[in-house]
Amino acid sequence: MSTAIVWFRRDLRLDDHPSLAEAAGAADRLLPVYAFDPREFGEREYGGPRSFAYEKTGGHRARFLRESVADLRERLRDRGSDLIVRHESPETALEGLIETTDADTLFHQALPTAEEQRVERAVEAVCADHDVEVRSHWGHTLHHPGDLPRSPETIPDTFTPFRKEIEVDEVVREPIDPPDGLPGLPSDGIDPGEIPSLSALGLDEPPEDERAVLAFEGGEAAGRERLEAYLWEEDRLREYKRTRNGLLGAGYSSKLSPWLNLGCLSPRRVYAEVERYERERVENDSTYWLVFELRWRDFFAFQFLRHGSQQFRREGIRNRTDLEWREDREAFERWCAGETGIPFVDANVRELNLTGFMSNRGRQNVASFLAKNLRLDWRWGAAYFETRLVDYDPCSNYGNWAYVAGVGNDSRDNYFDIVGQARRYDPDAEYVRTWLPELSSLPADAAHEPWAARELCSAYGVELGVDYPEPMLDLEASYERLR
Template sequence: MSPSTALVWFRRDLRLHDNDALVAACDADHVVPVYCFDPRDYGQRSFGGHHSFEFQKTGHHRARFRLESVTDLRSSLRDHGSDLLIRVGRPESVLPDVAAAVDADTVTMHTLPTAEEKHVESAVTHAFADANVSVRPFWGHTLTHIDDLPMALADVPDTYTTFRKAVEAESPVRDPVPIPDIPALPSNTPEVGTLPSLSDLGPETSLSPDDRGVLSFDGGETAGLARVESYIWEGDHLRTYKETRNGMLGADYSSKFSPWLNEGCLSPRSVQSEVERYEDSRVKNDSTYWLTFELRWRDFFQFQFAKHGTDFFHRGGIRHRTDIEWRTDDTQFERWATGQTGIPFVDANMRELNATGYMSNRGRQNAASFFANNLRLDWRRGAAYFETQLVDYDPASNYGNWAYIAGVGNDSRDRYFDIVKQARQYDGDAAYVKHWVSELADLPPTYAHEPWKMSDTEQAQYGVEVGVDYPAPVVDLDASYEKLR
């Protein structure tokens, strides 16, 4: 009997630990790991559907993080006596060629929940339909396995609290699977290939690291596991997570595991395993529970997108709303995107995003609310800008949260944030605003959050002329709230 060969297609699961697709592949005599840089994930793309627009699919920050993550995965595989084949091209075209070259019997992969990702999976499966190669998908992007949900996917609740309570009561989290012994590559393996450069992937802007950022966010499983070790164990920050998670400045006010979770460098089950180990050895409290709570929020949107499909990407969202008049205004969009709205709390967050690829959850909620509710610009365009810029972009979490804020997603209420009130609550001394909006560094906190309220005399006193040194507000905030109440 001839030796069996499995091809394992790495996607957003760039890790060796807790990787069911890799474990299954390792039942074969030979394993060929492959990663494809799909051109559809880079460059300018059309959003598609009604009221479409152009946007850059993957910006500098995530492209860098992904390249580093793939590099780290290749290094780890080499340490285990294997390697990672790198290809640039559509997986449905690339993978059959690799499989034919190595005479593969099986292709294993992780399935993902959004329609765009599932379309690629379907194309790959179709490409192997006549090749006598079995395609085996695995679920590994969530804390709770899809097969362990206490209800059918079609019956997953559309409200988080109902979902969370059901899962907490009835769905135990599976243990992470260990790293397997990885069989060697077959002798007929083709050239492993080289990684593309960052410029090859097409981000229009090459940015140097910004030392004002909260964390460097180095890509890869090695860096992700080191972050877990640093945050939970070395820094002992988990015990106060619930109290500090809404911070704005600093590396450790929140876990910041999201870039590694979303690119698959960390498994949510492995993070949960560390939380439980911490609870057993140090302390179990509201903060340790709250990290699990946030992992379940992430799960909630993954299952919501698996349930609702493309509806989440429509203007009216899963609620099919037609009563909101979404606007298109390129000038207002550019002022928001570049952090020049004249609303300091919004501008600070957008400048941090552009410079580093990251902003806090509190910042995302306020920047999104301002865009969708105060400006009433098409919320999908704002979400697409986040898709471009975020180092920790995940389609379900990003578009799910934007739809939620815009009033077309998983909440029957109209949700909006009082931006100045939020700024005062979470940045009372304006340290965050001043950190990112240097024009306002010399203002007292009250005026740093509302510079338009300064008199001409005060503007002269502090050396900040509104409309010259710092923009006048793009919208009258108070008036813009009236239509929302």
């Protein structure tokens, strides 16, 4: 009788799950397992000589994770199986379960970052000690590393050549349908375990806010519903390229990132649905562009395979030892609180704090403000996003931050003109006024640049320094230093 364990990680789904499909076909008995790793919660030291502490997982992401695990368990139970849940490190949890079940094979998802790989190695060591065969599958990206025109270790450091090479002869594997039935559990006596509560994870309930773009609910069911709604019910994909820089509401972009990053949705399933949409509705620059963005996601994942922990260093993969970074905690706290006095920055950060989400346009601007205008250590901002984002992904997050900070996959030294961006993407200041109600009475220009319209602000009852902060720096002077 063969017994297989499937260790779930950031692949919390049944659909297009290579490990589950293989294990279901090969083993007589199957034990699905998820471990809430205590190292993922609570305060963490960011490594390196000038380390700092931050909270690794915040409330919005933890809630989404719990919901995703609960949904997976329900789906497995519907198929006569279960999900064994533990609140301890995967290596400890799996060692106990290997001993109880006498398992002979362990399947798991392979992931690209050093921290995730360290856990993999620890689990593999336990398996070696118990004579358990390990089979790992790559399933987190759209393109399989084995299907790239060249090995991930040699891919270009800039996106455009990477994308062009892929597009010449594109290979995206067909998603694998979920198994119809699953082998039974190894024995009746195994405690299924409880999904730890937020307080057991050391967290409070995160805030809820009716202004949120979407009520993000974790799990494969909710992820498939979102895909269905965005493509088919609301028919938004046809206009994605035009709307994707939006700031308000559910419809301006797909909002698939939280489900993609915990693996509730497979990027190949999204791709297959885009192809179906192209056949059944329309094929245009918008349908192309959603896949284009998924390739950005792949690009960052493969960059981490290529450069390893170098990606987390302040100097980045470009080894920018020439840049001076400030370590001003007070300035950083103002940025975190959305109290910089620059409305477009503050509105975005407050949205993040209250909902766990921020648009791509917002992320680029607040990151540029922190790393370029304030010249604060960009990793402080990245770590703050790591805590707060419901869709946090180590590669997309640190990769994008390093890119904006000028130490990553972009050889230019660009920065964002924050007020110019605010005027362009929020012309009526509707977004800023939504998240900064204290400015809601102001005309658009004044809402974006209150320091340049003090008298007008007073006439509308808004006193800078009283109702809304004075700007924490002279933006124009900071651009002068960057030019």
